[in-house]
Amino acid sequence: MTRIKDIALEAGVSAATVSRVLNNDVTLAVSDETRARIFSIAEQLQYKPSRLRRMKKEERLSRQQIGLLMWSSLQDEQDDPYFSSIRKGIETRCEELGISIIKVLRGNNRTEMQPIHELDGLIVVGSIDDNDVSQLYKHSNRLIFVNHSNELNDFDTVKVHFEQATRAVISHLRKLGHKKIGYIGGNEHVHRLSRQHADIPVVEPRRAFFEKALSEAGLYHEEFVWQADWSSNGGYESMNRLLQLDSRPTACFIGSDPMAVGALRALHEHGVRVPEDMAVVGFDDIEISAFLNPPLTTVRAHTEHMGRTAVQLLLERMEGREAAVHITINTTLIVRESCGSTLQK
Structure with a gap:
């Protein structure tokens, strides 16, 4: 059986140095050449091959x-x-x-x-x-x-998986009896790194799957969909616009929890009870969601x-x-x- 001191003798270093190299001690001041020589000799002498492979992988990753x-x-x-x-x-x-x-x-x-x-x-x-x-x-x-x-x-x-998330929300709201469902989300872009190029507008995926699912069910209302910036203020302003409609949705899916915070504020100011007058579902499951009044139903994105x-x-x-x-x-x-x-x- 190969021992630490056998590798040390072959490598021309101390047994302590071999032990620390094989255990991937990052505090050890040793050259890359010496480190590589120790691993090579250990492999040649068949020093615990499976453990050695793991040590070599750890040592390689530590240099990434x-x-x-x-x-x-x-x-x-x-x-x-x-x-x-x-x-x-x-x-x-x-x-x-x-x-x-x-x-x-x-x-x-x-x-x-x-x-x-x-x-x-x-x-x-x-x-x-x-x-x-x-x-x-x-x-x-x-x-x-x-x-x-x-x-x-x-x-x-x-x-x-935005489609799975969106369909789960809509299915849940429909099981609760809702047929007039709105959506509030943010503006989506592909961003450019250079000031010389403008960001590229793209379709926000939650909105796209929301429209698809409700259209399939014959329940889509274009006037129930609003977009703003991804912020509490964006959610507040969008909900205020929804509440100005003569025919309001009875439930609203909101694309982020911070936007939902603003939307809940707007509902409170208008005297709209949640969930009695309008059900609200957010997205993200940020920490504050469980402590809102009422606690927010939301999608956890992991x-x-x-x-x-x-x-x-x-x-x-x-x-x-x-x-x-x-x-x-x-x-x-x-x-x-x-x-x-x-x-x-």
Whole structure:
């Protein structure tokens, strides 16, 4: 049986150094050449091969340096935790694997970015133009897009199953007896990194699947659909417009919980009772949702899991996977008091 001191003798270093290298001690000051020589000798001497393979993988990952490109600003993340939760999942999984995130870039700053081709991988969070990103980082096989609005066939992607989420909400509201259902959502764009190019408007997926599902059921009312910016104020203004209609919806699906907070404020100011006069369903399941009055029925998007999944896809790419993979994460409908019970007939 090969022992630590056998490897040390062959490598010309101390047994303590061999032990620390094989256990991936990042605090050890040793050259890459020495580290590689120790692993090579350990493998030649058949030192616990399965454990050695694991150690080599851990050591290789500890040298990987990746970047994170996000469209949202820090203020955006404070206002709506959706993207900060994705980022948390990425950071947590990288820490578990020993991968270093050495660059965090914010696309919405619109500042001129220098190429970062030297990185071992890049994870992009938000709808940023893939051509712009490819100019920034040329290694398409180590480029992961999270929550992008478009279908990107040439890249690994992670996104929410918006159709499943939207149909679950509509099904739930219809079971409660609602036939007049409205939708409030935000304006969606594919963002350009350069100030010289305007953002590209795209169809917001929750709205698209909402219109599709209700049209199939013969229940779609165009006047019940409003879009504004993704904020509490956007939700407040949109609900005020809905409430000006002579014929109002009896239920409303709102594309984000922060927008739902603003919509609930507008309903309260107009004396519209929730859920008696209008049922409300949000999207995201942010922490405050359970503490609103009434507690908000909402869709949990599992955003932290999306971030962890993006890191796993990048890891597979680092290990040699060639084909692009597209992951769609299912959601969970969290039923609380804001959607109410069966309507009186």
